Amino acid sequence: MERSCQFARLFEPAKIGNLELKNRLITTAMVTLLNDGDWLPSERLTQYFERKARGGWGLIITEDYSICPEAKTFEKMLGLWSDDQIGPNARMVERVHAAGGKICAQIFHPGRQTTQSLAGSTPVAPSAIREPSMRDTPRALKVEEIKEIIDLFAHAALRAQKAGFDMVEIHGAHGYLVSEFFSPYANKRLDQYGGSITNRARFALEVVEAIREKVGKDFPISFRMNVTDGVEGGVTVEDAIVLAKLLEQQGVDLINCSQGMYVSREVIMPPTAVPPAKYAKNAARIKRAVSIPVTAVGRIIDPNMAEALLETDQADFIAMGRGCLADPSFPKKAQTGNVEWIIQCIGCCQGCTGQINTGNHVSCMLNPLTGFESEYDLQPTEERKKVMVVGGGIAGCEAAIAAARKGHDVVLCEKSDSLGGQWLQASIALGKEGFSSFGAWQSNELRELGVEVRLETDVTSDYIVQEDPDAVIVATGSYSWCPPIPGLDEASNIIDARELLTKGDCPTGKIAVLGGGLVGAETALYLAEHGCQVEIFELLDEIAAEAIAAPRKLLLESLRQRNVAMHVSSKVLQVGEDFLVVKHNEEQMLFNGFDHVVTALGARRNEELDDLESAYTGEIVFAGDAKQAKNALGNIREGFEAGLAV
Ligand SMILES: Cc1cc2nc3c(=O)[nH]c(=O)nc-3n(C[C@H](O)[C@H](O)[C@H](O)COP(=O)(O)O)c2cc1C
Ligand code: SF4
Structure with a gap:
């Protein structure tokens, strides 16, 4: 449905230097690993960009191209270090x-944020200081080597221009070489490239100067800069303002603001x-200091928010x-007023950085299509089937959506009184409230596609036989599972973490959480936030070990801030009414005074419809946790694939 555009500023044409853009929406650079390891754009990468282009973005910025073969942070990088790379x-x-x-x-150029094995030699940096999250200590660049790298930047930019790119962007952010030179956190040089802010800015300015000389005055140059390094002793907004002004004088056409370094990656990708x-x-502070255009980035996730940022200058x-x-x-979607159809990024970091x-x-x-643009057959079916999806969690909903999009006639049955399943519990965890937007999107899609949703419907094999669909997708999910622990079945104060989050009625007092995986850790945080005194007991030597680095760091910080005790390498041997016996480093320890014990020890697939095959002769596909308990990333993809497969 097309409606009038409510985002006048977002969809106003605008210029970067001489480059005219149809709107003010830019996709930032993101490593894709979609090439084949030959430094060249692959067919898959091209289709990934074509999809964005068709999606209406004003400008697409590619992932970071290496300026030399040593400038390598992954096995599969793109390169602009040889003229042979221009044609492809x-x-x-x-x-x-x-x-x-x-x-x-x-x-x-990655500077010190790479490894010796990837770079093929010792990583280089302004100073021989190891980045705290990296293994290898770099060596400090000599002045003549600095000049060579500046030249490599200039040649790479010229190749970009020759290849027909509309603009070139210098990656001067995120703790890579250019930002290392400007950052007092990484640059401790005593020569003309270190010390004062002017000296630290010199490398960036010389890179710009060399590029400008090669590409001429009309080719737009963007500079991606850190407005803060997100670490103590790093670049501050005040430093960044100085650099932005110098870059403007040097002929940069766009200041593309960003933030963070590897050691503060939760700042890069909030x-x-x-x-x-x-x-x-x-x-906004950079914008007030310069007269060239400036971008804002970082979890700007809906068009209303984007429009407001532009409107407020x-x-x-x-x-x-x-x-x-x-x-x-x-x-x-935003331009045509179909905002509710936008799939909003929830910042989970699972499918992208993870x-x-x-x-x-x-x-x-x-x-599920992102990064898989060429891999699925999305053509409408020629054989319309009656498809029954059993289970209205995210996998079941995704399966129903995919099957309906193929043109099948879909019924979605859910035992409880709402869709979402475990996703609803995930949305309750502190800081994950935004997860609910995806549930809302799935519900919209189901409605729009005409999927018949039957809530409070307990599906049995008999029910399916009676309904007689052509195909059944079983997405009945999983149930909480606990290993046999003496006393656990007898104790009266046991609460299942899933149930706790579903009901939302929080216990009080001192709580032991058994299991410090992601579910246990998030439940502990929820309890602590609601005033409980919480202790986590985890068998592994890490809490939330399966979580992605950036969200995990924030989760652990939040747990520490709320004084949650985290006992790792701790095996619970016995559960009593108000105590636990725990083995830690071969030592048995008693913890007592608990009002409740919350279990978050794992999940097992639901086996309810395992007998279906003997009663029903149609097509059966298992998807999501009902196939095997796993995380949401796998569940959504599996639901999608099941919907396409029937
Ligand atoms: C998978 C991934 C790869 C990224 N690679 C790059 C990169 O090559 N160059 C860059 O400047 N930023 C890179 N970034 C950072 C993003 O461009 C962006 O600044 C960051 O994700 C914050 O914006 P967002 O909240 O809109 O995602 C990457 C981010 C992600 C998620
Ligand atoms: S995987 Fe999560 S964080 Fe990454 S783009 Fe998708 S929703 Fe956003």
Whole structure:
């Protein structure tokens, strides 16, 4: 449904230097690992960009291109360090242009934020100081090497221009080489490239100067800069204002604000618990200091928020990273007034950073097509079937949506009185309130696609036989499971974590949480937030070990702030009415005085419909936890694939 556009500022054409953009929405650079390890854009990467272009973004910024083979942070990088790389990039750029997009190449050198094995030699940096989250200590660059790197930047920019990119962006943020030089946290040099703020800015300014000389005065140059490093002793907003003014004088056309370094990666990619648009106020200060355009970034997740930032003059452009992974059609939907159809990024970091950090290509937990643009057959079916989906958790809903989009006639049955399943519990955890937006999106889609939803419907094999669908997708989820612990079954004060979060009625007093995985840790935080005195007992040597680094760091900080005691490497041997016997490092210990014991020890697949095959002869597909208990990332994809498979 097309409605009039309510976002006048967002969809106003605007310029960066001489580059005219149709709107003020920019997708930021994001590593994708979608290439084939040959430094060149792959067909998959091209389709990923084409989808964004069709989605209506004013400008797409690519992931960081290496300026030399040593500038490597992953096995699969893009490169602009050889003239042979111009042609293949030109073909990708042409396709993006043909899809209606404008595209900018980001170029970078990682400095000390890489490893010896990736770089092929000792990493280099302004000073020989190890980045706290990295293994290897870099060596300090000599002045002649600095000049060589500046030259590499200039040549990479020229290749980007020759390939037809609409703009080039210097990656001067996130603790990579250019930002290391400017940061007093990383740069302890005593020569002309260190010490005073002017000296620390010198490298960035010389890179800009060299690029400008190569690309000429009309080719737009963006500089991505840290407005704060997010660490003590790092770049502050005041420092960034000085740099922004110098960059403007040097001929930069856009200041693309960002923040954070590897050691403060939760600042680079603010997770769910961080308030939306938290860092926009820093961009606003840069904007007031310069007259070239400035972007704001960081969990700007809905068009109303974006419009408000523009209207209040906090930025000239709105940059989104994960927002465009969650919904590449964000601009189109916003422009046509279909805001409720936007899949809003929830900051979970699971499908994007979580996948990249384990060497997989980029994806989005909420949007199974992201990063998989060419991998699914989305053509409408020629054989319309009656499909029954059993279970209205996120996997079941996703399956119903995918099957209905294929053109099937879908009925979705859910035992409880609402859709969402475990997702509802996840949304209750502190700082994850934003998760509910995805449930709302799924409900909208189901309604729009005409899926018949039957709540409070307990589906048995007999029910299915009676209904006689052509295919059944079993997405009945999982149940909480506890290993046999002496006393656990007899104690009267046991509460299941899932049940606690579902009902939302919080116990009081001193609580032991058994199991310090993500569910246990989030439940502990919820309890502590509601005034309980909480202790977690976890068998492994880490709390929330399965969580993604950035959200995990914030979760642990929140637990510490609320004085939650975290006992790791602790095996619970016995549960009593108000005590636990725990084995820690071969030592038995008694913990007592508990009012309740909350269990978060694991999950097992529901087996309720395992007998279906003997009663029903149609097609049966198991999906989500009902196939095997797993996390939401796997469940949503599996639901989606099940919906396409029937
Ligand atoms: C998977 C992933 C890869 C990223 N890679 C880059 C990169 O190559 N260059 C860069 O400047 N920023 C990179 N970023 C940071 C984003 O561009 C963006 O600044 C950050 O995600 C915050 O914006 P958001 O809240 O809109 O996602 C990356 C972020 C993610 C999630
Ligand atoms: S995986 Fe999570 S954080 Fe990443 S883009 Fe999707 S919703 Fe956002």
